[in-house]
Amino acid sequence: MAQNSSPYVVGQWNLQDTLKDFKGSALPILTENTVFIFLNPTPLTLTLEYAFFASDGTFCGCDRDTLKPNGRTRYTMVAEQQGGQFSQTLCPSQSDGTMKSIVFESSTSIGTDRALQAGLEIHIAGQSQRTESDLDAVPVTFTTTTEMKDIHAQCVKFIGS
Numbered sequence: 382m383a384q385n386s387s388p389y390v391v392g393q394w395n396l397q398d399t400l401k402d403f404k405g406s407a408l409p410i411l412t413e414n415t416v417f418i419f420l421n422p423t424p425l426t427l428t429l430e431y432a433f434f435a436s437d438g439t440f441c442g443c444d445r446d447t448l449k450p451n452g453r454t455r456y457t458m459v460a461e462q463q464g465g466q467f468s469q470t471l472c473p474s475q476s477d478g479t480m481k482s483i484v485f486e487s488s489t490s491i492g493t494d495r496a497l498q499a500g501l502e503i504h505i506a507g508q509s510q511r512t513e514s515d516l517d518a519v520p521v522t523f524t525t526t527t528e529m530k531d532i533h534a535q536c537v538k539f540i541g542s
Contacts, residue, residue: 385499386422387518388492389529390482392502394433396458396467398476412477416503417516418455419482421448427496429454430536431482433467441472443536448484448498466540482516483529488542491533492526 394415401409419429427448433441444466446454461467472478484496500516519525 385515385518386497388484388494388496388498388521389519389525390498390500390516391519392417392480392482392500392514392516393477394458394480394502395477395504396462396475410506412504412506414505415458415480416455416501416505417457417480417482418453418501418503419446419448419484419516420453420499420501421451421484421497422499423495423497424450425486425495426450427484427486427498428488429482429484429498430533431480432532432536433461433472434479434481435472435475436478439472439475440535440539441475441478442466442468443532443539445536445540468539480516481528481532483532485529485533488533492521492529 395412398412399409421427429446429448432443435441484498485491486494486496501513502516503511503513505511
């Protein structure tokens with residue numbers, strides 16, 4: 382997990398998603414829900430913001446939490462939809478896309494402080510089928526620091542400061 386820690390991680394989400402990109406009578410692949418687990422590998426208290434984007438890049442919503450030192454938090458896409466953090470107004474028919482998560486000590490130091498996170502995503506299909514993978518760490522560069530600040534600005538606009 383340590384090789385996948387960064388102040389910026391990305392993953393993929395599904396919410397009642399049906400995939401059939403093949404011919405024939407095989408049943409489509411249904412992924413009902415995604416669980417995200419965010420881990421704080423530091424002794425710092427961090428602000429966590431994670432934003433949802435449609436597969437075409439449309440912003441679909443955001444949520445914020447506090448990651449306690451060496452702590453974790455977890456959420457499901459169903460709960461994010463029910464709570465309004467995933468907006469069906471912004472993305473009424475979207476069933477999959479990208480999740481981008483950032484952490485920071487202060488909104489004035491995004492991408493330049495000591496913040497790190499790691500995480501997992503678990504895709505659930507039915508009661509007994511699931512896949513699990515690490516969230517992917519994004520290297521901190523000028524371009525990705527700019528993107529982290531843009532994600533923060535979108536979250537502030539969506540849920541307040």
